[in-house]
Amino acid sequence: MSKPTLWRTPTRLSRRLIAAKQPYRCLSCSFRLAQEQAKQDAKTTHFGFENVPESEKESRVGAVFSSVASSYDTMNDLMSLYIHRLWKDRFVRSLNPGLHPTTATTTSSSSPPQPQTLLDIAGGTGDIAFRLLSHATDINNDTMSRVIVSDINPAMLSEGKKRSLETPWAGSERLSWVEANAERLSMLDDASIDLYTVAFGIRNFTNKQAALEEAFRVLKPGGIFACLEFSKVGNRLLNGVYKRWSFGAIPLIGQLVAGDRESYQYLVESIEKFPSQREFVGMIEQAGFMVPEPAWEDLTGGIAAIHRGFKPV
Amino acid sequence: MHIFLGSACHPTMIAIKPCRALLRPPSCSRLKACRRLYHSYEHHRTPPFPPTESRILSAALSHVPTHGFTTAALTQGARDAGYLDVSTNLFPAGPFSIVNYHLVTQRLALANDAPSTDDVLNNVSQNIKILAFRRLHANKAIIHRWQEALALMATPAHLPTSLRELALLSDELLFLAGSTDVTSSWYTNRGGLAAIYASAELFMTTDRSKDYVETEDFLTRRLEEGEEIKTFIGGVGSWVGMQAGALIDGLRTKGVWI
């Protein structure tokens, strides 16, 4: 665990960045349980365990990620005990992005398929995007597919761009960056995306259901929604250990790494508040997706889970 | 898979659970499930796969003779059916989905021309033979790829599904052949018949005779030995276990990823 780079000096981007406040129209935060709560007070949503006005959540989430942007990787490493890299590998490999090589001589009447457009939402650090491109290129020999990375937070995006310089995709046309709220992807046409990924992002969204519906809109028929997110641990013993770890140790690590205990407290609490696997499947279906069997895949006993939805043709 | 009935039952090998499911009297919930299946058969069955999945999988199956049970076949199937390459994400089990589709649809197809009531009354064991051979014939078009399917069925992730499907096939054969005797030998038969069918299926992958007459002979002999069914299962168990191991190793060396 003693990696010297872990303790690099924190930068305080957050102090300089004032996240834009935007008016927000949605009435409830996504999941059903919360909807009932929301009836009592239509204008609040949760920010970690605090309830805050919806209009404020977006900017407060913004502040969290601005403040942790540069130490984000370190944080992820510690928070997931380094496992998040394995999860991300597993996530991307299981999605098998890129056009698949097939012996094209077969009788299929269909014309050769168009290059894929992959969308990585809340893609901040580029972690998923780089993996998508590598898989498509190295495994499937597909050198045409493109990835659009989108994030609400400019600080996270510039961190990702900076990191892209160390990858083969620096300056490539196959990689582009867009600042947008996942709940309103107005820059994207209907039915324009083959694969929509969101890794450790959706729990931060103010209105998760709206984001799912937006995913449905931008996906082509036959396209796939795929989500990697912290989840509910099935095993009670493991759950107890993990909770103790996350509530106790992680904010402290956060303080050491980024000098910002509050932001990490938020991260931990937002994980705790995220719906269970089963509830989340319900939300995906509600947005119009078909959910394949098995409905999700637990990683490391359910600390994280992969969910997929299929947009019917 | 079918071959792995044996392997799973062998004490030194995996999966005790699926084995029990095959060989021990079922819990009542399982019994109910069986009854319901037959009941619905008498009226009409709901399609086993949702329409989208059926379309892609049946198209994929038509690519198996050339591509084998592979992701490539699945992708071609998706394209043929008008879907995207990423649509194959609909099948987290990958190429095994094609195998499973074949097993389920062919099992259900048996009911389409089941023996008439008169035949049923006449000779149950003759009927079983006819039906089992008919089911084997349904593998003809893809028999040169069937060892790939067996290898996929034997992977730990898919073994429970495969064994369950084998048990269902056994039930179906017995039911359609007119063996409705639930109380006495039904479940002994079920395990024994599953083992016999599984070994005949494996035999067929190497049978080069015309119209698979050798497979038919093999099947006939095994069924006639049915009297000594208990020792037979033990014997087949270890023999099949060995075959299975060798089969997977063989395919691995050929570069099939298992």
Ligand SMILES: C[S@@+](CC[C@H](N)C(=O)[O-])C[C@H]1O[C@@H](n2cnc3c(N)ncnc32)[C@H](O)[C@@H]1O
């Ligand atoms: C925990 S990070 C995940 C980053 C990256 N996907 C990964 O796995 O390493 C969460 C990201 O979600 C972004 N985010 C939060 N709310 C968002 C929203 N409403 N729309 C788009 N992105 C959002 C944050 O800016 C942050 O970059």
